[in-house]
Amino acid sequence: MLLNRFKILSLSVQRNIFVHRNLIPLSQFHHSSNLSDRKMSKERSEDEWRVILSPEQFRIIRQKGTEPPGSGEYNKFKGKGIYNCAACDTPLYVSDTKFDSGCGWPAFFESIPGAVNSKEDNSLGMKRTEITCAACGGHLGHVFKGEGWKHTPADERHCVNSVSIKFSQENKE
Numbered sequence: 001m002l003l004n005r006f007k008i009l010s011l012s013v014q015r016n017i018f019v020h021r022n023l024i025p026l027s028q029f030h031h032s033s034n035l036s037d038r039k040m041s042k043e044r045s046e047d048e049w050r051v052i053l054s055p056e057q058f059r060i061i062r063q064k065g066t067e068p069p070g071s072g073e074y075n076k077f078k079g080k081g082i083y084n085c086a087a088c089d090t091p092l093y094v095s096d097t098k099f100d101s102g103c104g105w106p107a108f109f110e111s112i113p114g115a116v117n118s119k120e121d122n123s124l125g126m127k128r129t130e131i132t133c134a135a136c137g138g139h140l141g142h143v144f145k146g147e148g149w150k151h152t153p154a155d156e157r158h159c160v161n162s163v164s165i166k167f168s169q170e171n172k173e
C-alpha cells in the first residue's frame, strides 16, 4: 500500500519533470529569439547603445547630433556599394542614389524603400524633417525637399551624417 502510493507519487513527479523539460525550454527559446530580434530594433536602451557605439556615434546617432560639414568620411566618397546603418547594419542607401550636393555631408536622392523614416523636427529654431533608420531609430540627418535638384526623381536631398552610415563594397568576393 505504502509502496503503491510512493510509486504513484514518483510517477507523477517524473511526469511533471518530463512535461517541464519538453515545454519550458522550447517556449523560452521562442521567447528569447523574439527578444533578440527586437533587440536589433528599437528595444535597446540608451545604456546599451552607449556600450555598442563609439562616443561620436552615440552623440550623433542617439542624441541627434551633427558632424561638422566637410569632415565626414563619405562626404566626397564615390565607392559603389551599399550604405548600412552604422548602429544596426540595416541597408539604408545604395551608392547609385548618392550625389554631390556640395553641402558638406553625404547626399542621397532616395533611400532603399522602407529603410528610412522621416519626422518633422522643429529643433534649433528651424523647420526641418529628420530622417532615422526604420529598424533601430538611429538619427541619420535630415531630408530637404524642393531645392531644385533636376536630376533627382523626387527632388529630395537626404543629408546624412557619415558617422551614421557604414559603406559596404559591392561584389566582396
Ligand SMILES: [Zn+2]
Pocket: 085, 086, 087, 088, 089, 090, 133, 134, 135, 136, 137, 138
Ligand atoms: Zn539602424
